[in-house]
Amino acid sequence: MLQKNLDLxxxxxxxxxxxxxxxxxAATIGLLACSGLNHTQQMPEMCHLLHKIFNLSSCGFFWADxxxxxxxAWCLAPNFLSFKTLMSCLEYQASGTRTWPPFQENxxxxxxxxxxLPFQNxxxxxxxxxxxxxxxxxxRHILDVVLHxxxxxxxxxxxxxxxxxxxxxxxxxxxxxxxxxxxxxAFSTPNLGDTKYAEKEMTGFALIGQDGKxxxxxxxxxRIVWTL
Numbered sequence: 001m002l003q004k005n006l007d008l009x010x011x012x013x014x015x016x017x018x019x020x021x022x023x024x025x026a027a028t029i030g031l032l033a034c035s036g037l038n039h040t041q042q043m044p045e046m047c048h049l050l051h052k053i054f055n056l057s058s059c060g061f062f063w064a065d066x067x068x069x070x071x072x073a074w075c076l077a078p079n080f081l082s083f084k085t086l087m088s089c090l091e092y093q094a095s096g097t098r099t100w101p102p103f104q105e106n107x108x109x110x111x112x113x114x115x116x117l118p119f120q121n122x123x124x125x126x127x128x129x130x131x132x133x134x135x136x137x138x139x140r141h142i143l144d145v146v147l148h149x150x151x152x153x154x155x156x157x158x159x160x161x162x163x164x165x166x167x168x169x170x171x172x173x174x175x176x177x178x179x180x181x182x183x184x185x186a187f188s189t190p191n192l193g194d195t196k197y198a199e200k201e202m203t204g205f206a207l208i209g210q211d212g213k214x215x216x217x218x219x220x221x222x223r224i225v226w227t228l
Contacts, residue, residue: 092129
């Protein structure tokens with residue numbers, strides 16, 4: 001109960017920079033963030049919530065460890081996390097034609113919304129990687145929101161829109177920057193059940209086919225899916 005009260009006090013403080021017009025949105029996100037759920041349970045729900053609030057075609061979250069290495073991922077579009085997509089991302093990052101920075105460099109930039117926007121140029125849109133991943137999902141506009149508390153990176157939200165839904169506005173990006181301290185609260189609740197990524201046998205891992213169905217899943221991944 002004490003922890004819950006402290007979370008609500010921190011939420012009230014974090015809401016103060018938010019304009020009156022967006023207080024309802026911020027409070028809704030904040031109540032989910034300080035709900036007490038494990039962040040592995042929370043962030044998929046957060047993606048569903050952001051999908052509705054910001055009129056997205058899809059949304060995903062990519063977890064990072066203290067050094068900024070990607071440890072896990074979840075997306076509203078399961079095919080986005082397929083083995084084919086993963087290999088396309090790795091090949092693109094390793095190529096001399098890439099425009100995007102690696103995930104580690106991205107999340108170590110600190111709390112920011114839109115860091116990847118300058119890299120979404122015509123060379124990126126013409127790349128085989130874009131055609132095989134984002135274009136295949138009817139995604140044209142991608143916004144990156146890095147969750148970082150100033151000490152460590154928690155990961156990054158990837159918010160996606162189709163050409164019909166249009167680009168993200170400067171006001172939306174500004175609001176998302178102000179929401180980052182609120183979103184960070186999802187990672188502040190102590191939970192003895194948190195998976196330590198050094199314990200490889202406890203890491204949830206799954207391979208998903210192009211049809212969006214699971215091809216292989218570890219026991220821990222089955223437990224997480226069952227919990228969700």
